[in-house]
Amino acid sequence: MTLSRRRFISITAASVLGAYPALGADNMGARWQGVALGAHADLRLVGLPAREAQRLLAEARGEIERLERQFSLYRDDSALVRLNATGILERPEPDMLELCSLVSTIHQVSAGKFDPSIQPLWSAYARAKGVPDRKVLATACAAAGWNKVEISQHSIRLQPGAALTFNGIAQGFITDRVVALLKAQGLEAGLVCVGEIAAVGTSPRGMGWAIGLADREDGPAQATIHLRDRAVATSSPRGTMFGEGPAGHILDPENGMAAPANWQRVSVIHPSAAIADGLSTTGVLQSAAALRDMVTRYPGAAVRAIDQDGYTLAV
Numbered sequence: 001m002t003l004s005r006r007r008f009i010s011i012t013a014a015s016v017l018g019a020y021p022a023l024g025a026d027n028m029g030a031r032w033q034g035v036a037l038g039a040h041a042d043l044r045l046v047g048l049p050a051r052e053a054q055r056l057l058a059e060a061r062g063e064i065e066r067l068e069r070q071f072s073l074y075r076d077d078s079a080l081v082r083l084n085a086t087g088i089l090e091r092p093e094p095d096m097l098e099l100c101s102l103v104s105t106i107h108q109v110s111a112g113k114f115d116p117s118i119q120p121l122w123s124a125y126a127r128a129k130g131v132p133d134r135k136v137l138a139t140a141c142a143a144a145g146w147n148k149v150e151i152s153q154h155s156i157r158l159q160p161g162a163a164l165t166f167n168g169i170a171q172g173f174i175t176d177r178v179v180a181l182l183k184a185q186g187l188e189a190g191l192v193c194v195g196e197i198a199a200v201g202t203s204p205r206g207m208g209w210a211i212g213l214a215d216r217e218d219g220p221a222q223a224t225i226h227l228r229d230r231a232v233a234t235s236s237p238r239g240t241m242f243g244e245g246p247a248g249h250i251l252d253p254e255n256g257m258a259a260p261a262n263w264q265r266v267s268v269i270h271p272s273a274a275i276a277d278g279l280s281t282t283g284v285l286q287s288a289a290a291l292r293d294m295v296t297r298y299p300g301a302a303v304r305a306i307d308q309d310g311y312t313l314a315v
Helices: 050-071 079-086 094-109 116-127 134-143 170-184 273-283 288-296
Strands: 002-004 010-013 030-036 039-045 088-090 155-157 190-193 197-200 209-213 223-227 230-235 263-270 302-307 312-314
Touching (some): 197 209
Parallel strands (some): 002 209
Antiparallel strands (some): 030 039, 230 263
């Protein structure tokens, strides 16, 4: 089985989830489809009794729902949307503070290239279908700057005109949370994908899980890696485009420009899907030397990157 990175959320748990029998009419698993994180969601558990699978799916959906209410830009009731609208979030939840702490670390390691405060830039590109006016771009760029965000246990404050997006790390963060929830329930092997992919244990063949890497979401796998108890996140500067314009969706906070097409894709492997997500997002903005240096600062991290000439950077 090879799982490629996809827009939809999927959970596929192997038959060693707990000590359930592998045979029998009731051993049907369960599946739920809907919308989560602004994308189609497909949650599946296989190899265990249907009733137990339904219970675990409900818990996973509840965890995704809980974290969406913190980090989603697609829900009017999320903490992030309230923060962007008012400039202040009083009494932030522990998950919000933990994610902000992780962002600060990756921001520092990436020399400021990883910066969720680029949301005004992103909005300017989106409104202009990839070709924003220079003055608008300059104004949006001036509002960016993670170091300008005031974070404490009591509140998170933004300067006027500022706004945040956690789209470059929240999917990995939620993937980690769902993995932890299912492992606490006895998950010993399976795949969890909430935008990024986490492999738990071994595949039914007793090997690492086969994961396909591709430049575009839903595109065919161009390479395959095998993972066990690790996660992988892939970013491409041209994976998503702003309308008909030439700009891709990953923006440089320093100059407001879209990521140059130096890389076809950057895949980062790490035990934490959140760290892999953040590093791969900022990785497409880095030179080969900077990317190598950034990844080696995280023990257990590895990178598989392909540049426009087809050269593979493997660390």
